[in-house]
Amino acid sequence: MNDDARFCGQCGKSAGGPAESAAKPSFQAQKPLSRDMANRKIAGVCAGLARHLGWDVTLVRVVLLACVVLHGFGVLAYIIGWICMPRDDERSYQAAA
Numbered sequence: 674m675n676d677d678a679r680f681c682g683q684c685g686k687s688a689g690g691p692a693e694s695a696a697k698p699s700f701q702a703q704k705p706l707s708r709d710m711a712n713r714k715i716a717g718v719c720a721g722l723a724r725h726l727g728w729d730v731t732l733v734r735v736v737l738l739a740c741v742v743l744h745g746f747g748v749l750a751y752i753i754g755w756i757c758m759p760r761d762d763e764r765s766y767q768a769a770a
Contacts, residue, residue: 706753707761719753721761 678688706725708717719737723730740747 706758708758710760710762714716716755717760718751718758721758722754 676696680686681688704724707721709720709724710717712720712724712730714720720730721734722728723733726733737747737751740750
C-alpha cells in the first residue's frame with residue numbers, strides 16, 4: 674500500500690492517509706440558548722435562537738412570521754420562548770455573582 678493511500682485496495686477500510694484528517698469535521702460548541710437582548714426587536718427570542726443555532730437572525734424571524742401567518746402557532750411558540758429562555762444579561766449577572 675502507498676503511504677498516501679486513503680483506503681486499502683483489498684478490503685476498502687480507511688488507511689488514515691493525508692485526506693483523513695482533512696475530512697473530519699471540526700466540532701464547535703454552541704452558545705447557550707438565551708434571549709439576545711443586544712439584537713432584539715421585541716423580546717430577543719428570535720435573535721437568541723439564531724445565535725444558538727448559528728443561523729441568520731432574519732431567517733429565523735421570517736420562519737416565525739410564516740408560522741404565525743400560515744399556522745397560527747408561532748405566537749404561542751414565541752410567548753413560550755419569552756417565558757422559558759433566560760435573558761443573556763441575567764446569565765452574565767449570575768456568572769459574576
